[in-house]
Amino acid sequence: MSDSLSGNSNDVTTETQDSKVEEEAKVSNPSSNIESSFNFTPPAPVNGKLKGVVELGASGFNSFVVKIDDQKRWSLEKAEFGSSLVHENMATSTDIREGLKNYIAGMLNYGVSGKDIHFVVSSGAAKSDQVSKISAELKKLGYVVNPVTPEKEGQLALKCVLPDAYVNDAFIVDIGSSNTKISWMQGDRIKSLETYGSKYFQNGVTDGKVYDDVESLASQIPADRRLVCFMIGGAPFDLAKTHRNGKERYTVLKVPDDYQTEEAKTKAGINIYRALRDATGCDTFVFDWDSNFTIGFLLTI
Numbered sequence: 001m002s003d004s005l006s007g008n009s010n011d012v013t014t015e016t017q018d019s020k021v022e023e024e025a026k027v028s029n030p031s032s033n034i035e036s037s038f039n040f041t042p043p044a045p046v047n048g049k050l051k052g053v054v055e056l057g058a059s060g061f062n063s064f065v066v067k068i069d070d071q072k073r074w075s076l077e078k079a080e081f082g083s084s085l086v087h088e089n090m091a092t093s094t095d096i097r098e099g100l101k102n103y104i105a106g107m108l109n110y111g112v113s114g115k116d117i118h119f120v121v122s123s124g125a126a127k128s129d130q131v132s133k134i135s136a137e138l139k140k141l142g143y144v145v146n147p148v149t150p151e152k153e154g155q156l157a158l159k160c161v162l163p164d165a166y167v168n169d170a171f172i173v174d175i176g177s178s179n180t181k182i183s184w185m186q187g188d189r190i191k192s193l194e195t196y197g198s199k200y201f202q203n204g205v206t207d208g209k210v211y212d213d214v215e216s217l218a219s220q221i222p223a224d225r226r227l228v229c230f231m232i233g234g235a236p237f238d239l240a241k242t243h244r245n246g247k248e249r250y251t252v253l254k255v256p257d258d259y260q261t262e263e264a265k266t267k268a269g270i271n272i273y274r275a276l277r278d279a280t281g282c283d284t285f286v287f288d289w290d291s292n293f294t295i296g297f298l299l300t301i
Contacts, residue, residue: 038251038284040163042163044075045067045069046073048069048073048075049068049069049116050067050112050113050116051067051068052064052065052112052116052117053119053294054103054118055120055294056122056135057122057125061080062081062082062292063103064078064079064294065079065107065110066295072299074295077110078110079290093137097141100141101141104117118294118298119135119138119143120146120147120293121147122148122153123153123179124178124197125178126147146297148293148297153192154181154182154183154190154192154193154293155296156293156300157232157293158184159190159300160291160292160293160295160296161230161288161296162230166227166230168224171183171184171280172184172232173229173230173233173285174232174293175198175235177198177234177265178197179195179196180196180197182195182218184225186222191220196214198234198266198269199265200268201268207271210272211274212275214272214275214276215276216279218275218276218279219280226281226282228286229276230291232287232293234265234269235268235272236253238265239254239259239266239270239273240253240289249288249289251287252285256273256277273285
């Protein structure tokens, strides 16, 4: 896969556009008492085609149907998170194969062509025995299963999440259970780093060690890329859902201390978020409800 970001050549070519982007990006979010919004609408696809992608995780599937045009503009048409359909009560290869056929049929019935359905194994699920069995059955059905490394996952996240208008202003963070990916554009290439995920506590790793590692990596982000941070992943999802305004595409996160929880994974996510904020000085962290790194995979094919 090429590390260059496609389709970003003409969107920020004038001083007026640059000023508008900068103005939209400067969103203050000092406390839970002040609601913030992110006033940006991505360009819609023109005469787009439906494509589907399924993320194979250790405990379930995330699936997405998107409309993509020839300029790589895209819109999310359908999403299903955490489906455990083919993980439950499937002891044999036959059980898994039949479950997969039913799962794929749902996407076909939505209008996605069979050749436009793709499967991606997340870096955190690659060692799961169940995912390996599912991958083997998918191959028997004629589907290619695409594993990704943490670095590639970070690159794909950026391709999906980072709007063309913010290429020179923003960085991307994907906080998953197994790892966190931090990425930004460095010249015409994508720089991607990996650190601890939001379940680090299960391995006996301390909050302080994770904070220090995240802070060290985030400090490498160039100063001019720190105006906005776009976020995806389970931990920021848990935070954003507590104060999402209707069906908004983007939710600006509150400061870390404004979130109170007893859930260990969410607490760990807040620790990672705090380190990112402290290291970069960025005060605009925006959760993107529509994006997933697997959509970035679709944008590369």
